[in-house]
Amino acid sequence: MRGVVMYGPGDVRVVDREAPKIIEPTDAIIRITTTCICGSDLWPYRGVEPVDHTFMGHEYVGVVEEIGDAVQTLKVDDFVVGSFCISDNACEICRAGYQSRCVRGSFVAAAIGTQAERARIPYADGTLVPTPGRPAPELVPSLLAASDVLGTGWFAAVAAEVGPGKTVAVVGDGAVGLMGVLAAKQLGAERIIAMSRHADRQALAREFGATDIVETRGDEGVAAIQELTNGLGAHSVIEAVGTQESLMQAIRSTRPGGHIGYVGVAHEGVALPADELFFAEVHLHGGPAPVRRFLPELIDLIWDRKIDPGKVFDLTLPLAEAAEGYQAMDQRRAIKTLLTL
Amino acid sequence: MRGVVMYGPGDVRVVDREAPKIIEPTDAIIRITTTCICGSDLWPYRGVEPVDHTFMGHEYVGVVEEIGDAVQTLKVDDFVVGSFCISDNACEICRAGYQSRCVRGSFVAAAIGTQAERARIPYADGTLVPTPGRPAPELVPSLLAASDVLGTGWFAAVAAEVGPGKTVAVVGDGAVGLMGVLAAKQLGAERIIAMSRHADRQALAREFGATDIVETRGDEGVAAIQELTNGLGAHSVIEAVGTQESLMQAIRSTRPGGHIGYVGVAHEGVALPADELFFAEVHLHGGPAPVRRFLPELIDLIWDRKIDPGKVFDLTLPLAEAAEGYQAMDQRRAIKTLLTL
Known part of the structure; x- marks a missing residue:
């Protein structure tokens, strides 16, 4: 599959990556329909943080393609919004509302990299929230925003x-x-x-x-x-x-x-x-936002067209042109770049 | 009147100080009946903080001797507990519960110095709380504790x-x-x-x-x-x-x-x-505790003998022997020294 890899500061390429597979029974594989570039992606881009052949991207919406045997709340073909933090949403810390510090948690960034065609999402039940149905196209940028920047x-x-x-x-x-x-x-x-x-x-x-x-x-x-x-x-x-x-x-x-x-x-x-x-x-x-805490409420607000956070995306590019998206944000020509697949 | 003055690190003396007078109509003069030495008094004592002929003491209980014309909630002869922070208890910050950051506030420490026979308390209505009556002697250490260390x-x-x-x-x-x-x-x-x-x-x-x-x-x-x-x-x-x-x-x-x-x-x-x-x-x-917020509740708990914070005082000395009180705390022979007048 195609995915964004950063080889070094300023060096972003869309390359072939191995397609993800179910590893744990709590995993889901999602086909990403829309993703985006985060302000924090600019740190390695600018050399502020180390980077070496790193899978990029941690914001995503998409469609469930496959689920592990233990996944209960999702089914194939669900449209889902996920948090940039993996969480089981069941441990004591999650139940207190701090899914970003789940005892079994991890970050989507680097390990997974959602600026790509597909992603394996661990603890899918605890990380992903299905929307009430397939969203109207104009709602997708807002749902994507909920994944990190709105939730944060x-x-x-x-x-x-x-x-x-x-x-x-x-x-x-x-x-x-x-x-x-x-x-x-x-x-x-x-x-x-x-x-x-x-x-x-x-x-x-x-x-x-x-x-x-x-x-x-x-x-x-x-x-x-x-x-x-x-x-x-x-x-x-x-x-x-x-x-x-x-x-x-x-x-x-x-x-x-x-x-x-x-x-x-x-x-x-x-x-x-x-x-x-x-x-x-x-x-x-x-700290890192426990986006999962807020996702159900944010999805409802977006679905009911009470908020329109998608307006924050002022540049839309196909995934293949991700490098230009990084450059535009780095040069402050864009606030936030949406990438379509 | 007699009062504790610190001349330099380790040099604490009980000396004659000018007796306080009403300056502002919101002032009260109280005759201090019991005071004590604070852990923070040890910093200048140990040379961690500068000190130069400084009036010491910011914890106190006592009897109102004189009130300014604008004082409304107190009368002469009331027994009062005061906070270590002066507050009008009326400004927006006080009303939100942060009397330690009153817009007209100040610290009792150094400027007033309550390790002394008397003290002028500005904004008396906003700083002092009268007890329901003259306290039984065994309640006095606990009421004194409420002034700072319990409130904190x-x-x-x-x-x-x-x-x-x-x-x-x-x-x-x-x-x-x-x-x-x-x-x-x-x-x-x-x-x-x-x-x-x-x-x-x-x-x-x-x-x-x-x-x-x-x-x-x-x-x-x-x-x-x-x-x-x-x-x-x-x-x-x-x-x-x-x-x-x-x-x-x-x-x-x-x-x-x-x-x-x-x-x-x-x-x-x-x-x-x-x-x-x-x-x-x-x-x-x-931060500095807004003791005034809690004083009414703490006085009630003490008055009803539900808490006995006065046990924290493990050394009692007359004011005249304040120097020994400092030394005992500095050498960890005492947790907290109460000074009687």
Whole structure:
């Protein structure tokens, strides 16, 4: 089968890969119908993370082609949305809502690689959620978004305890930050401040529900948030970048007792000064999003056309042109690239 | 009046200080009847923090001697317990329960110094809580504990979302850690693991409700907690030390999705690795305890003799012998020293 492999920084190729087979009775093989490129795929692309002949892709929707003997909730031909984290959805950690840290879990990235025609999904019952039927084509990008970027933005908003009456600041205007804006709107936030310096992303943020835009960042950005919140800071801050600067900006933009939901993957070396964090007296929660927790609800919202997160894809290419999709995102010509099969 | 002044590391003296006067109409002057020495008073004592002719003490109970014209909830002769943080208990941050970060707030430490015969308490209505009557003498140590160390341990337990069915680990066996054990018990925890290497503190921890003792610390301590929790980690971890080692121990002892309540004041230079924190997927919350939030409830529990936090004081001295009290705590001959006036 054809699949995307990254050979080294900047070197992405669509090549022949061995087709997956059922190994465990809890596996399913899915034929991927739509996949996409993640902001995190750009790190190895940019040489920030090691890469060596790596299978790429961890977001996916598709059709079940084959199931192992132990799979109970899925059948062949089901259209499914899966999380970027494999989970049995049955262990104590999963049952508490942290399927991204399932005791039997793993990441789809690298080991599986869903920028490909097919994928073997372990713990299929615990990882995949079938849609109510075969989706209308215009719903597919939104369902695909649920696989990671929407689920991640949603988790950030939940972790930041977004809700009615709250003022929310969103640090990061990438796809996850924009999904955080959408989630905040859906969860009833009163005011949503998107921090963005790019006109196209600002426009999308407003479309998703942002009420205010702050163009500055760092100390100036913090000052702007403080000014918009009577000097108190936001109730809820979504951090969707993961750098030292963005994390400090999030901490300093949050009022005492407020909540930060952080989903920007922090790189090695980023460190939070414990004394500043202590006196800031904020709540901090984040990590790899337990997308599986939210998938049933997100699929319903999309199916009922209450949200349209698929708008975050501003470039669509066939899988064969994945290399151009990476380049477009790297050069910020695209927010997020959808790949069709 | 007489009061404790620290002239430099290890140099504590009881000297004459100017008696306080009403300055603002929201002030009260209280005659302190009982005060104590805090673990945090040992930092300047040990030279970890700068000190220069500093008024000491921030825990106190006493009798109202004089009130400013604007004080409404207190009258002369009331017996009061006060927080170690001044708060108006009226601003938006206070109303959200974060009186330790009141927009008009300040710390009692250094500026006021309650290891003294009298103290001027700003925003008396928002800082002091009167007891139902003049307390029986045996209740006074417990009421004094509520002023900081109990309120702080209680906040840590609340921040760590302690509750029925939960397994709680407590890092730190100082007075605050021990109060965290008491709070966890009172809040209904199923299992309370106290981490302590000292027999006397272990005994007190058991008396306050600890069900298990772990004597190891660092990686070994983490392994012990993991072993006691099926390899998952504790639901709730109370961190009551504030060092790099203890904070990492707390993070690594918490299960994914679990909660850390940290109240050990982090020193400059302590830094949390953001990548480890991200993948740990824990909730982190802490800071200076908003004791005022909990004071009415804590006073009731003490008044009704449902809790006896005063047991944490294992040395009682007259104010005049404060220097010996500091020395006893510094040399770990005493957990916490009560000073009578």
